Amino acid sequence: MTRLAGHVLRATVFIGEDDQVRHRPLYTEIVHRAHAAGLAGASVIRGCEGFGASSLIHTSRLLSLSEDLPIIVIMVDTEEKIRGFLPELETLVSEGLIILDEVEVVRYVGRAGDGAPPEPGRRASP
Numbered sequence: 001m002t003r004l005a006g007h008v009l010r011a012t013v014f015i016g017e018d019d020q021v022r023h024r025p026l027y028t029e030i031v032h033r034a035h036a037a038g039l040a041g042a043s044v045i046r047g048c049e050g051f052g053a054s055s056l057i058h059t060s061r062l063l064s065l066s067e068d069l070p071i072i073v074i075m076v077d078t079e080e081k082i083r084g085f086l087p088e089l090e091t092l093v094s095e096g097l098i099i100l101d102e103v104e105v106v107r108y109v110g111r112a113g114d115g116a117p118p119e120p121g122r123r124a125s126p
Contacts, residue, residue: 004040004108009082011075013089014052015096018068027071030092037085040077040108047072052097076103 019026025042034042047070050058058068075082082100089098 004077006106007102008076009079010101010103011082011085011089012099012101013073013075013093013096014050014099015048015070015071015073015093016058017046017071019071019094026092027073030073030089031103033088033092034075034085037081037088039075039081039085042073042075045072045074046070053095071105076105 004008013030015026017025017027021029030043030117031044050068050070075085077085086100
């Protein structure tokens with residue numbers, strides 16, 4: 001089980017929903033490669049509106065012609081692991097934004113039943 005505590009790095013990738021790599025959504029490829037690289041976790045968040053370097057506004061509003069909504073992929077792990085994964089990210093992301101920032105992990109606990117210890121106040125399942 002991966003343990004995270006204290007000061008770590010967060011990599012945040014801003015891409016478009018329609019971005020692909022080898023006929024697969026780019027966000028899916030990033031998550032699967034992060035998992036294979038042993039990162040502590042990755043989450044994908046779908047935005048409802050935004051714009052980037054192209055200055056085109058992408059929105060989910062009904063009458064809009066744009067469907068290429070913003071996607072944010074967030075990964076958190078030790079500085080060593082995140083920086084080690086950066087070259088792969090830079091290869092995958094041909095259009096978009098990759099940022100790093102230091103964050104403090106307050107709590108990182110897996111779901112009960114996946115080998116993680118139970119949360120305080122909860123008993124382990126028999």
